[in-house]
Amino acid sequence: MESTTPSQTDAQESLKMKIVVLGATGQTGQYLVSQALEHGHTVTAIVRNPGKITIRNDKLKVVEADIFAADSLKVHFKGQDVIVSCLGFPASFISGVTGYTTSMSAVVSAMREVRVNRVITMTSWYTEPDSGTQASYLIRFLLLPMIRSVLSNMYEMETFLKNNNDISWTVVRPPGLKNQPASAKEFLTHRGYFVSDSSGNPTGSTMGRGDVARFMLTLLNSNTWVKKGVAITTI
Numbered sequence: 001m002e003s004t005t006p007s008q009t010d011a012q013e014s015l016k017m018k019i020v021v022l023g024a025t026g027q028t029g030q031y032l033v034s035q036a037l038e039h040g041h042t043v044t045a046i047v048r049n050p051g052k053i054t055i056r057n058d059k060l061k062v063v064e065a066d067i068f069a070a071d072s073l074k075v076h077f078k079g080q081d082v083i084v085s086c087l088g089f090p091a092s093f094i095s096g097v098t099g100y101t102t103s104m105s106a107v108v109s110a111m112r113e114v115r116v117n118r119v120i121t122m123t124s125w126y127t128e129p130d131s132g133t134q135a136s137y138l139i140r141f142l143l144l145p146m147i148r149s150v151l152s153n154m155y156e157m158e159t160f161l162k163n164n165n166d167i168s169w170t171v172v173r174p175p176g177l178k179n180q181p182a183s184a185k186e187f188l189t190h191r192g193y194f195v196s197d198s199s200g201n202p203t204g205s206t207m208g209r210g211d212v213a214r215f216m217l218t219l220l221n222s223n224t225w226v227k228k229g230v231a232i233t234t235i
């Protein structure tokens with residue numbers, strides 16, 4: 001555990017930005033869109049199913065595009081300040097998962113073409129293959145093997161971003177997610193693959209999706225985690 005982060009108030013006081021949200025119809029994405037609009041940002045939600053967006057707001061534009069095709073994305077990225085991704089893809093034992101890398105590859109290509117430099121994305125605790133050794137027996141031997149295909153592709157995406165260092169990326173790694181709105185809880189952050197207590201054991205193994213969105217929005221106003229991965233939780 002290394003530090004705490006700015007509060008919700010800091011995010012609300014940030015400069016107003018033009019934000020593209022990928023995965024805006026998802027459980028975290030919906031919290032992120034709502035909070036961004038509440039803070040006065042302008043949001044372009046890139047979705048595959050516009051009917052799933054129920055929020056109505058003058059500062060929200062909903063567009064259909066292919067998250068795996070730079071040409072499809074770049075027209076919507078032009079003139080924007082930041083891309084935020086809350087995309088998620090289901091685990092697959094048979095074919096593996098490729099959605100994180102293929103979408104991020106298209107995103108980065110599109111960003112370069114239209115000169116957008118900031119991307120914030122979410123993965124998970126324990127993306128690094130050996131990072132789960134301190135986790136509880138249940139997580140280490142049951143949950144992690146079940147979702148290994150997702151974690152592996154997330155880790156590949158993290159590596160891809162590290163190798164594209166002209167881009168100002170941040171990878172946010174939350175623990176298990178609960179469907180709870182943003183709270184006023186303090187964040188614990190760690191530049192690693194999980195947040196630990198003073199003995200090195202994981203602490204705070206779940207948090208609300210609303211708080212993940214709140215953390216991601218605090219990054220708009222801060223350079224602290226640029227070109228870094230950060231594990232987070234709340235206390």
Ligand SMILES: NC(=O)c1ccc[n+]([C@@H]2O[C@H](COP(=O)([O-])OP(=O)(O)OC[C@H]3O[C@@H](n4cnc5c(N)ncnc54)[C@H](OP(=O)(O)O)[C@@H]3O)[C@@H](O)[C@H]2O)c1
Nearest residue numbers: 023024025026027028048086087088123124174175176177
């Ligand atoms: N569950 C956990 O405990 C946990 C813990 C840590 C991290 N995470 C990760 O956190 C992220 C967000 O989780 P979440 O539960 O908020 O996700 P979610 O509700 O499953 O939302 C996923 C989003 O990705 C979009 N998406 C998926 N495939 C797409 C495609 N081919 N084209 C366009 N959009 C596509 C979905 O669009 P549609 O609405 O159209 O399907 C949806 O908006 C995921 O990567 C997840 O793995 C989860």
